[in-house]
Amino acid sequence: MTLDISITPSASPRTDAEVAEILANPGFGTHFTDHMLLVEWTPEQGWHNARIEAYGPLSLDPATAVLHYAQETFEGMKAYRHEDGSVWTFRPEENAKRMIRSSQRLAFPELPVEDFVQAVDALVDTDRRWVPDNAGEKSLYVRPFMFASEAFLGVRPAQHVTFMVIASPAGAYFKGGVKPVSLWLTEEYTRAGRGGMGAAKTGGNYASSLVAQQEAMAHGCDQVVFLDSQEGKYVEELGGMNMYYVFADGRIVTPATGTILEGITRASVIELAGKMGHQVEERRFSIDEWRTGVESGEIVEIFACGTAAVVTPVGELRSAAGTVPAPASTELTGRIRQSLVDIQYGRAEDSFGWMHRVG
Template identity: 80%
Template sequence: MEISTTLSTDLVDDQKLAAILENPGFGQHFTDHMFTVEWTPERGWYDARITPYGPLSLDPATAVLHYAQEIFEGMKAYRHDDGSVWSFRPEENARRMVRSSQRLALPELPEEDFVRAADALVEVDRRWVPDSAGEKSLYLRPFMFASEKFLGVRPSQHVTFMVIASPAGSYFKGGVKPVSLWLTEEYTRAARGGMGAAKTGGNYASSLVAQQEASRHDCDQVVFLDAQEQRYVEELGGMNMYFVHADGHIVTPETGTILEGITRASVIELAGKLGHQVTERRFGIEEWREGVASGEIVEIFACGTAAVITPVGELRSAQGTTPAPASTDLTMRIRQALVDVQYGRAEDSFGWMHRIC
């Protein structure tokens, strides 16, 4: 993919950028440039370009606004102590976007082009990558949407893929702490045959009302059960889950109706290296409650790109409260091992890191 570059003439000045990178928050500030490439059936992918960051001009009849044909990814770039910049398993994000494309009837962007697009934007906006203090990083948001102007239920014949970037601070203010969870028994996230395994905005939109329900009960996150039997734990609003048993083995809900997280897959490999077998299977809500009560479940944690890994605290529901397991030892060991690889403080024995510049 040949990429043209038009540099901004209105860069954020160094003093303002330093203030942003000192306390970036999440998704509040955006870099000076963005990447765009377009697709039609006749031309394939064409006109790949980096241009100054700015608003899009969309016709009111643009298909994505009416039929929600869009997908996205979330990934990070990390600055190592020697000043180099790296991303974490970008090829896995590229492969997941292909799977999402297939489910949403969108064209497939080749893996190498996905990685090149993300790399090219980071190279141009390298000064926006924060140092590693406080687990800061540059969050990358690749996304693809139906950009044809038409009204009608069919796949779009014009599609746009873009990458934007935003500096991100630590997910946790004041250190990692367990998240409290609300079990929703009214809403479900996805059913078999649905779009649960695709990273598409509709899945997140459908979780918002359940997250509001959780907030009303003073909980940080919502837990979804399966849509068919309302018995089996699936995932949180934006994170995958793990249950550590007394003998050291770990259970995580099986995929099929949940998002196949890149952090999730990495945790499975890391846990195995630390001597903990991970089983992917259906895991019932009663198994959770009874396991904590009996001491069979000794730790619970969740993971995702933003939070990396977080201990899970108490579970609240209309049936009452299940307390948090007492330990977070393995959770924090796995978390530290993963973060150390991402920031270049430990050997990358899995070959996960990809050098950008």
């Protein structure tokens, strides 16, 4: 640990009764813990002024670079309370490594892995009473992010950068049980191109997906499927989830990375599936292979994964060309999902060494 983090407790924290009321039905992204963490960077001082203080608004100059040139990155992860009351995060080192890759693409300074993990631990430990119990897949969603905080109008990498961590209690993604998500295939919009920012976790990628998501919802679908920008025939990912296709012979295919986000859950599913005896292929996967595979029965399951939903079965695919029905089975999807969730909540042995104890 190399950050010297000062802690100034909030002068007006929520009462225990208020926290308990929020944790009973937290929703997602609407309530925030009592504190936030900040660290600043300049070329002269490097990373400095690490501190935890009361959660509250930021004061930004109207010329703050991020508002004009969108130089920012973020991560999404969760903290889980185990049966004995201990608090754990899931593969935080991988989130730290991905933020470094995002930083390289966005011309940011790199926050070392150990500093990232230390910062997340410090905030989660400070606000650990906000981590819900393990009933109903509740968790504390943790949002580390970095942005260009220099007040300057000019297209160049910022010379003042701020890294922050905030946290928000989260309820189960699926209320009333896991259910398949319906998908709309957009053939007008693409998410990223070769040499673009598709593999970086940056807000611009999500902003560009919103109009396509509106298109999906207008067609009665939950999520949108993006195709590659060059040929317009290879599946990339959903707005915020990675895709998997299970074949009758037990193989699993997932689209190769490069222009898509390298999900932490995605990598974990690949390892879990391999341990279960399934060969996982990372390759280009065309929309035609999806259609013909379901029609012939060669594809027996389709699922998606991400931090929020963990693993979810995929239902029908709709597009201007018609509807591709959902495969009948969700058996392997359910087993992979349960195995992953059991590790995260401490109900199963963590043979992969994925869990990191906080405090």
